[in-house]
Structure formats: structure tokens, C-alpha cells
Amino acid sequence: MTTLIAGVSGAIGSALAEQCLAQGEQAESVIGLCRNPEKIPDVLTQNDRFHALAWDAEDPEQLNVSALKQRLEDTGPVTTVIYAAGLLHDGEMFPEKRLEDLDRLSMSRAYTVNCLGFGLLIQALAPMLRGKQFKRLVAISAKVGSIEGNHLGGWYAYRCSKAALNMLVKNLSVELPRRFAPIACIALHPGTTFSALSEPFQQSLGRLNVHQPEQTADNLYRVIEGLSEKDNGRFFHWDGSALPW
Numbered sequence: 406m407t408t409l410i411a412g413v414s415g416a417i418g419s420a421l422a423e424q425c426l427a428q429g430e431q432a433e434s435v436i437g438l439c440r441n442p443e444k445i446p447d448v449l450t451q452n453d454r455f456h457a458l459a460w461d462a463e464d465p466e467q468l469n470v471s472a473l474k475q476r477l478e479d480t481g482p483v484t485t486v487i488y489a490a491g492l493l494h495d496g497e498m499f500p501e502k503r504l505e506d507l508d509r510l511s512m513s514r515a516y517t518v519n520c521l522g523f524g525l526l527i528q529a530l531a532p533m534l535r536g537k538q539f540k541r542l543v544a545i546s547a548k549v550g551s552i553e554g555n556h557l558g559g560w561y562a563y564r565c566s567k568a569a570l571n572m573l574v575k576n577l578s579v580e581l582p583r584r585f586a587p588i589a590c591i592a593l594h595p596g597t598t599f600s601a602l603s604e605p606f607q608q609s610l611g612r613l614n615v616h617q618p619e620q621t622a623d624n625l626y627r628v629i630e631g632l633s634e635k636d637n638g639r640f641f642h643w644d645g646s647a648l649p650w
Contacts, residue, residue: 412490413437420622434480519566578638
């Protein structure tokens with residue numbers, strides 16, 4: 406059996422991969438997707454049950470499906486997909502504080518990475534989701550993508566792209582059970598985590614409950630392992646409670 410993690414070189418993605426691999430010798434293999442496999446931590450690359458494939462969230466259609474299928478012949482069918490890729494800021498974009506900061510390219514990039522990448526990944530994986538084994542499809546979303554929960558505004562590109570991701574999850578949760586049951590497709594908020602994504606906001610983090618990546622991975626793993634078909638189409642907090650769309 407195989408867990409596939411997209412964005413495995415990031416703080417949350419790599420910690421989740423470690424968590425999966427730490428479950429014992431009989432645990433599932435992990436296939437990690439990321440833009441730069443050389444940035445994957447040694448603790449993963451040195452594990453015989455971990456396998457890396459190059460994949461770019463900003464160009465998700467370039468996934469080498471043939472190489473993935475060949476790898477799955479050795480590791481077994483996909484039972485869990487975790488989409489941990491995400492874009493909030495980099496050297497060319499930063500979270501918007503007001504309407505005047507709105508930028509077409511930043512909106513487009515955020516949508517591609519935070520939403521479209523998940524959809525195209527599931528599209529590529531769809532032929533591999535057949536079978537009677539229960540499948541979990543998990544998109545790492547964000548509470549700031551909740552429309553009902555938005556009381557502060559700002560962060561246009563990130564909020565809008567995560568809200569779009571949530572709708573994508575909801576759409577998939579309607580279609581996929583008709584074709585690939587048993588299955589659960591969910592959105593999952595990881596909580597604030599010490600990472601490259603949160604690093605520019607260190608002054609604000611003191612007011613929040615911030616987790617180390619290992620803590621976040623432990624929290625998320627518990628939620629993911631506890632999923633059943635009845636959870637299909639839901640939006641979860643890292644502690645397992647429901648979040649408003």
C-alpha cells in the first residue's frame with residue numbers, strides 16, 4: 406500500500422512523510438512529489454520505503470504518470486493522497502493588506518498551486534484509485550479559506566485560492582464516490598506551524614498557538630487515520646473538529 410504526498414520537501418509535507426514511515430516495517434510506502442527532490446531531508450531519502458518523484462505545483466500537468474505507475478507496481482496501490490503543497494509568499498509576492506495590493510499574477514500563481522494542483526493531481530491519479538480498498542484524499546487547506554469564518558479580510562490571493570480548494574474538495578467528494586468507493590475526500594486545516602510559510606510573521610506568532618512541524622504532522626496523521634466514508638466532503642480542523650466552509 407502507498408501514501409502519496411505532494412509537496413514533500415516542505416515543513417508539513419516532510420514531517421507527514423516521516424510520520425507515515427515511522428509506523429513500523431509493515432507500514433505503507435511513501436511516494437513524495439516536489440519541485441526539487443534534492444531538498445528532501447536525508448531522513449526520508451535514506452529510508453527504503455520512501456521514493457521521490459519530481460513534480461512542480463506551478464506546472465502540475467508535468468507529472469510523470471508512467472514513472473509513478475511503475476513505482477506503484479513495487480509499492481502497491483495508492484490508499485492515501487495528501488496534498489501539502491501551498492503558496493502564500495515568496496520573493497515575488499506577499500500577502501495583500503488592502504485592495505490596492507491586488508495583483509493578477511499573484512492571484513493566478515496562488516490559484517495554480519493552492520487549488521488547481523490538487524485537482525490535476527487527482528485527475529492523473531484517478532485510474533489508480535479503483536479497487537475495494539478504502540482511499541483517503543486529503544487537501545491541506547487553511548482556516549483563512551473559510552468564507553463564513555472571514556472577519557479580518559486581506560490576504561486576497563491566499564484566502565481566495567484556499568476557498569477555491571475547498572470547493573474543489575466538495576466537488577470531488579460528490580463525484581469520486583460514484584466511481585471509486587469506498588473513499589473520503591476532505592479538506593484539512595493544519596494549524597499555524599513553524600515553517601518557511603510562517604517565517605515572515607514571527608512577531609505575530611507569539612499571539613497564536615504555533616506547532617512545530619512534527620506536532621502538526623502528529624495531529625494531522627491522527628485525523629487522517631481516523632477517517633471513514635462518512636467523513637467524505639468535510640472540512641476539518643487539525644484537532645478533528647469541523648470547520649465552517
